[in-house]
Amino acid sequence: MVSERGLQVLRAIVQDYVDTREPVGSKSIVDRHHFGVSAATIRNDMALLEDEDLIAAPHTSSGRIPTDKGYRVFVDHLAEVRPLSPAQRAAITSFLDEPADLDDLLVRTVRSLSRLTGQVALVQYPSFARANVSHVEFVHLGGGRIVVIVVTDTGRVSQRMGFLQGDLDEADVAHVKAAIAGLVTGASVRDGLQAIGAFLAAPGDGGRVDAAVRGVARILAEELEEFRQDRLVMAGTATLARSEADFRGSIYPVLEAIEEQVTLLRLMSEMVADEQGLAASIGRENEPFGLAEASVLTSDYDPAGSPARVGVLGPTRMDYPTNLAAVRAVAHYLGRLLDEDERAR
Structure with a gap:
């Protein structure tokens, strides 16, 4: 004791x-x-x-x-996580102000957090499996080239290029657009995938337009499937070079984990947060993930009911109070911006 x-x-x-x-x-x-x-x-x-x-x-x-x-x-036994200074908070607000879209916001988030902490910064994309597809656009570029654009009610916009066999006239394009929109518009990502699967499993008429609808549906399914995959955005990997002496063994496992995001995603998903949404996994606690000489600190943010985490990764010799405060503050601003965007829709 x-x-x-x-x-x-x-x-x-x-x-x-x-x-x-x-x-x-x-x-x-x-x-x-x-x-x-x-x-x-x-x-x-x-x-x-x-x-x-x-x-x-x-x-x-x-x-x-x-x-x-x-x-x-x-x-x-930290009595409390000390707050950031007004200058640090102003820097976060300024850096995250008026992003172009979700991708831009998350890139700005990790850059800001890495600058504040001097560590590798990580942010999980929200899971969009529960998001609803608000709009699908199918752009015919001529020949067999097409672009499928998907917009969700959580603000994610994505596009995927594909190719179809044969050419389409304007009437064909209009028919394909209507058929695809009818499959997924207003549905959740999960339900939209199920609807596409049922459509593709059913027999078609074998005609040119039916083949085009099925081709676009397959491309759309690939895009919606990616919406369900966890992804990380990271910044500050170069900071590890400045702290290499803090890793008693090799820095290679840390670099490998950054390269293979699945390891970090699994670790972040298993970390248990306290009542403030903060979590820390330190040194040997990370041995099952090959990161026995690193620490990971995270804070929860919850955009539109799709919980995710912001965090930092670095050597065990780090400034835990300051880094925890920075992670918490950045997560707070990120969550607030996403909530404001949601209310504006």
């Missing part, structure tokens, strides 16, 4: 080690933090923390550094 002063000593070691990247000794704690006790007393507290595997000595006769377990206890 760690005493209250022991927790304060642990907090001092974490803060000093994050600031200096140097092991922390009892004398520096006494000099910098004014505990009102002797260095010998602090050494006793440090010995107890070491017995609990909360700190460790990286070298013989050196100071101490936090362990992964120590970082976890530090985060769990």
Whole structure:
């Protein structure tokens, strides 16, 4: 059981080690933090923390550094996540102001968060499986070339190019548009996919227009299927080069996880948030995902009932209070912008 002063000593070691990247000794704690006790007393507290595997000595006769377990206890005992400064909040607001569309907003989000924290920033796309298809447009470019454009009531706009066998006249194009719109307009993404599947499973008349409708339906199904897939937007991967020394082993597993988004998506989906929507997964807690030397901090945002997460990834030696505050603030602004956009529709 760690005493209250022991927790304060642990907090001092974490803060000093994050600031200096140097092991922390009892004398520096006494000099910098004014505990009102002797260095010998602090050494006793440090010995107890070491017995609990909360700190460790990286070298013989050196100071101490936090362990992964120590970082976890530090985060769990944060009295509060300190708010960002007015300047930091203004920077977030300015950076996220008036995005062109959802894709632009999420790109701005991760760039802003990476600048605030100096870490790799991540944001999940909302799941659009529950979104409704508000409009489908089929543009015939001539010959067999077409573009299928899909708009959902959550603001997502996407397009996919495809090719059809044979040419179509204006009447054919109008018929195809009407048939496709009748299949999915007003339906959820999930229901629209089911409607397309049932349509394609039914026998057709084998005519030219029926073949065109089926061709467009297949292209539309591919696009709607992507709406159901989790995706990440990331920024700040280059920041890992500045903190490579903080990874005791190889930085390669972290880079591989960034390259293979499915690992990070799975990790983020399994993290358990507190009552504020914040979650932290630290060091060895990430070992099943190949990220035993990294920490991931996330905050929930909930656009139109499609919950998703914003977060940062970096070495375990990071400024947890500041990074958690930044993640929470950016998630708040992102959620608010998406809610405002939803109400405006």
